[in-house]
Amino acid sequence: MTTVFLAGVFGKMGRQVARMMAGEKDLTIVGGLAPEAKDKVAFPVFTSLAAINVSADVWVDFTLPQAARANAEYALNHGMNAVIGTSGLSADDQEALGVIAQGNEQSLLIVPNFAISAVLMMQFAAKAAKYFPDAEVVEAHHSDKLDAPSGTAKATAKLISEARTKKPVAPHQGAPARGEWLDDVPVHALRLPGYVAQEEVVFGAAGESLSIKQVSFDRSSFMAGVALAARQVDTLPVGLTVGLDALL
Amino acid sequence: MTTVFLAGVFGKMGRQVARMMAGEKDLTIVGGLAPEAKDKVAFPVFTSLAAINVSADVWVDFTLPQAARANAEYALNHGMNAVIGTSGLSADDQEALGVIAQGNEQSLLIVPNFAISAVLMMQFAAKAAKYFPDAEVVEAHHSDKLDAPSGTAKATAKLISEARTKKPVAPHQGAPARGEWLDDVPVHALRLPGYVAQEEVVFGAAGESLSIKQVSFDRSSFMAGVALAARQVDTLPVGLTVGLDALL
Amino acid sequence: MTTVFLAGVFGKMGRQVARMMAGEKDLTIVGGLAPEAKDKVAFPVFTSLAAINVSADVWVDFTLPQAARANAEYALNHGMNAVIGTSGLSADDQEALGVIAQGNEQSLLIVPNFAISAVLMMQFAAKAAKYFPDAEVVEAHHSDKLDAPSGTAKATAKLISEARTKKPVAPHQGAPARGEWLDDVPVHALRLPGYVAQEEVVFGAAGESLSIKQVSFDRSSFMAGVALAARQVDTLPVGLTVGLDALL
Amino acid sequence: MTTVFLAGVFGKMGRQVARMMAGEKDLTIVGGLAPEAKDKVAFPVFTSLAAINVSADVWVDFTLPQAARANAEYALNHGMNAVIGTSGLSADDQEALGVIAQGNEQSLLIVPNFAISAVLMMQFAAKAAKYFPDAEVVEAHHSDKLDAPSGTAKATAKLISEARTKKPVAPHQGAPARGEWLDDVPVHALRLPGYVAQEEVVFGAAGESLSIKQVSFDRSSFMAGVALAARQVDTLPVGLTVGLDALL
Incomplete structure (x- = not known):
């Protein structure tokens, strides 16, 4: 059983995370943070860091960049x-939080x-490749x-x-139809109504x-990753880790 | 039964056309043209227009642009x-040949x-669209x-x-990853070893x-189109037609 | 300007059609039918055929099969x-409605x-094919x-x-992996969480x-077809037509 | 530099392997085996195991199942x-060869x-998965x-x-369009003229x-794998290994 403190209870992601965790037997939300306690939920919601009087195994944060740094500091x-x-944390903030995690012997996963x-x-x-x-x-x-x-x-x-481990053989040529070359990899972006989000990598x-192709149909696709992170963040080394990759 | 005169008997396309027509009961090659009579084939091969002493329903030409105009004129x-x-005929040549076809009440398909x-x-x-x-x-x-x-x-x-019939909603944005904009349609070109030739159109x-996708695995893909053209060119209006589209 | 009478105002499709038509300048809903007048809408809603006191150019029906026949009869x-x-109308019902449409010199599109x-x-x-x-x-x-x-x-x-126009060359073989053969066309069905609905036809x-592939991301994909049908049903021959195909 | 003995010099694969290795600086064919010495090649070709008077780092075998076992035994x-x-070696043959490899402290990769x-x-x-x-x-x-x-x-x-690690949620249903169920994974097989060979795995x-998709356009796709195997077979444990997977 992993206990979770959820920051950003009433945001789009927060609401979905709360719903998802309510359905997972080994994850329990024991408290939440929100600017104001909008709706009734199954756990206590605090409106400031100072007011929090519970603890948990993991702090899960879906707030705003200006709040996330102080939140993470509090948790660690x-x-x-x-x-x-929460997206948008600066490289400086990430590094500083890593130092705090290290000092507290906690694991921080961004x-x-x-x-x-x-x-x-x-x-x-x-x-x-x-x-x-x-x-x-x-x-x-x-x-x-x-x-x-x-x-x-x-x-x-x-x-x-x-x-x-080798240079590619296909020439750049400079033609605009050959896309944007990032790190010597041509990247093509399509923008079409109806589409949500998808990405394909093609090797020849x-x-x-x-070819490897990924399609996101909707936000529910993030929930399995959030559950995985909450369950396994404690298996990561102490300090900062960036990316879910470390757990897969 | 359609009789065919084949110009360019010993080129890559010519050889394949000869082989294909040998297997089609309703198409018979009755003569061919080539700079020199390289190999033995099942029909007479002439080495100049002046030498030709047979006629056919259709002249099929896979030669070079500098020869194709005189060849087509002879046929018509x-x-x-x-x-x-034959690819590479200039717009002027195409137009001039159209006039000759018209004058002779013949159909010309490029x-x-x-x-x-x-x-x-x-x-x-x-x-x-x-x-x-x-x-x-x-x-x-x-x-x-x-x-x-x-x-x-x-x-x-x-x-x-x-x-x-309407303007697209997706913005141009100017980013190089958005490809080359031709007639307000973004076009993306991939170049990869292993691939032969394919094209996809994606609508949203x-x-x-x-989406509609076409893959060419090899030159044999042209043969069904050549057979169709030889069989049905006589159903086209007198004068010039460009593109197999007219027969599909 | 085309005036529309909408049957099934408060169903999933009905609500979406009402919203869509509110945004189209040349389509106006002048009345609707529903078992009960649930919410306030911008047009009068009648709760029985007998109560209707408006007319329109087109009757658009998204109800249930047991109601749709009487509805269509009323309209025609x-x-x-x-x-x-409305899906689920029997072949008999469709035919009978076609006769009524014919008799009234109206166009009926199912x-x-x-x-x-x-x-x-x-x-x-x-x-x-x-x-x-x-x-x-x-x-x-x-x-x-x-x-x-x-x-x-x-x-x-x-x-x-x-x-x-020809028989396919690929053999049946009878192996279960070769799918279900309908009219001598192998059909394969994938069922996967996350997916909505898509279909591809592959020719070799x-x-x-x-290959031609179609993806439906959500119900909004039906709205352009509904608008097209409402606008152009009057261009169809008198009597019954089945399928949007006739308008494309 | 890795020296190679090539068995099956004049088969389709053998010829292609010889051509490929001639272009790789760190791979040298020092001898070959074939039922008869058909064409002139850049290395000595022996027509029986008894006649071989050279050795190499790696024996590469593209022959027939009835020959491959004795060949491999000789090499090890x-x-x-x-x-x-060579495909078609029985499980018994594979196991027996593994024992011989073990006894000789050699690596055998099938x-x-x-x-x-x-x-x-x-x-x-x-x-x-x-x-x-x-x-x-x-x-x-x-x-x-x-x-x-x-x-x-x-x-x-x-x-x-x-x-x-979990059971799939999609039901079997038993419909033939749902494909062949192997180990509870539905498998669909398309057979179409024009296609060479491709396979896709789709997860939802x-x-x-x-989705992960692989296309083989022609036999040349095997050459990079053959080169990799010849270069790195000596990094494998002594005894039998099956599959290139061990080197990737």
């Missing part, structure tokens, strides 16, 4: 491991992407997404580039190809 | 319809791509292909653009997507 | 064309699937879908079979392949 | 590691599939392939089944999917 100083799903399919895709892509240096990334998102390419696509290109070599 | 002036698979899957893909893409203005083209070829995007991808983007709209 | 007898999205991507996919598959007799259908749905294969997959197999021929 | 007894690409993309696909599928118990295998081959499903598909289903979970 009060005997809890921490899983931070997770940019909880979708297990995305994390596995990146892991597999890094492995395949050892044998197949020629690779391209094709991601597709709904037409409202303003940036291109996606953060996951950029991270994947970096992993491929680092894992390569003499006489064969290998 | 000697009572044959003509199917030209075919840039004999792969039926590619022609159908373009036809379907044009139809779908009437309902789904948001579309992107993704083509992948072997890493030796020097130009990007492919001619088929360019032609497809043009057809989509012409068929649209509220809550749904439609 | 009161000077309205009818678009029936639509099994409003997703334009699905209808285009079937249309394209039927066209491609003329040239490529070897085809297989692969559909994937969420794991809660109890029947397999889907109705769309069955309908697609039938269309392919009818359109073929010497040296090439062509 | 004469101080060579062995890589066996490889059912040299395509690195296929081996990685299986490895990735086994890993993903730990997190996503719901999985289906879809393979497609040319219409001349007589058995269904393919050996790779069967092996993949077995690996998925063994790696699962709440809100997401992951």
Whole structure:
């Protein structure tokens, strides 16, 4: 049984995490944090760090970057491991929190992407790149997404580039249709109404190809990763770990 | 039964066309043209236009652009319809040959791509674009292909653009990962060893997507289109027609 | 401007249709039918056929099979064309309604699937089957879908079979992995959590392949088809038409 | 530098292996075996085991099952590691050869599939199955392939089944369209002209999917795996190893 303290109870992710954990026998939320106690929930909700009078095995944080640092500090100083799903923490904040975790002999896990399919895709892509240096990334998102390419696509290109043991044979050529070259990996971004979020890595070599594709249909895809992180953060080394990858 | 005169008997395409027609009961090659009579074949091979002493229903041409114009002129002036698979004829040559065909009341079919899957893909893409203005083209070829995007991808983007009845909603954004914008259709080109040639058109709209994908594994994919053209060129209007599309 | 009478105002589809039409300038709902007037809406809602005191260009029906027949009869007898999205009408009911439509010189359109991507996919598959007799259908749905294969997959197999001009070359073999053979077309059904609904038709021929794939992400994919049907049902011949296909 | 003895010099695979190794600086063929010395090659070709008067680091075997056992025995007894690409060796033969390898302190690698993309696909599928118990295998081959499903598909289903940590949620249902259930994994086999060989594993979970797809365009896809095996067989434990997986 793992006990959880949930920060960000009434946000979109927080609500979904509370619902999910209510259905898992080995995870129990023993308290939560929120700016105000909006709805009635099955555990006590505190409206400030100062008011908290319970402890837990793991602090799970889905708040805002300006709150997450103080939250994580509180957790690590009060005997809890921490899983931070809040995005936007600066590199400085991450490093500082790592030092605090180290000092308290706690494990701190910061997770940019909880979708297990995305994390596995990146892991597999890094492995395949050892044998197949020629690779391209094709991601597709709904037409409202303003940036291109996606953060996951950029991270994947970096992993491929680092894992390569040979140079790719396909030439750059400079044509705009060849996409954006990140770390010598062409990245293509499609923006289409109807689509949610998906990413594919395509490898080609003499006489064969290998492709790995991940599709996110909705936010529920993050829940398995959140449960995994809460259950296993205590198996990580003391200090800072970034990415769910460490648990897969 | 359709009789055929084959120009370019000993080229890569010519040899394959001869082999294919030998297996089709309703197509008979009655003569061929080649700079020199290399191998023994089942029909007479002439080494110049002046030497030809047979006629046929259809002249099928897989030669070189500098020869194809004179060849087609000969055919159209000697009572044959003509199917030209030779690539690289200038717009002027094509127009001039159309006039000659018209004058002789013959049908002239110039075919840039004999792969039926590619022609159908373009036809379907044009139809779908009437309902789904948001579309992107993704083509992948072997890493030796020097130009990007492919001619088929360019032609497809043009057809989509012409068929649209509304403006697409996805923004351009200018990011290089968004590909090359041809006629307001983003086109992405992948170059990977192992691949032969393939092209996909992806449409997105509220809550749904439609994609049409064509793969060419090898040159044998052109043969069904050549047979179709030889059999049905006589059903086309007198004068010039461009593209197998007219017969599908 | 097309005026619409909406039967089934407070069902899942009805609510979505009302919302969609409120956003289309050339479509106006002038009245609705529902067993009880649940919520306030922008048009009068009648709770029985007898109570209706407005008319419209088109009757749009998303109710239940036991109600839809009487509804359609009412509409056709009161000077309205009818678009029936209600599923489950028997062949007898459909035929009888066709006769009534004929007698009143009205157009009746019964639509099994409003997703334009699905209808285009079937249309394209039927066209491609003329040239490529070897085809297989692969559909994937969420794991809660109890029947397999889907109705769309069955309908697609039938269309392919009818359109073929040659026999396929791939042997049946009888192995269970070769799927269910409908009209001599192998059909494969995947059931996986996370998936919504998608269908692909794959054609293979010497040296090439062509595949057409449709994905439904959610119910919003039906709205463009409903709007199209309401706008253009009056362009159809008098009497019964089945399928959105006739308008694409 | 690794020296190689090649058995099966003039078979389809043997010829391709010889050509490949001629282009690799760190691999040298020092002798070969063939029933008769057909063509001139750059190394001595022996027509019987008794005639061989050279040795090498690795014996590479692409012959026939009835010859491969005696060949491997010879190699292992004469101080060579062995890589066996010949298919069809019985389980008894494999085990017996493992004992001989052990006795001679040599490494013996028997490889059912040299395509690195296929081996990685299986490895990735086994890993993903730990997190996503719901999985289906879809393979497609040319219409001349007589058995269904393919050996790779069967092996993949077995690996998925063994790696699962939970039961899948999708029901069997018994419908023929649901494919062949191997180790509780539905397997679907497509047979289409034009196709060479490809296999896809599709995973689904709440809100997401992951798919891994491998395509073999031609026999050249095996060469990278053969080179890898020849180079690294000496890093394997003494005795029998099955599958290239051990080196990836």
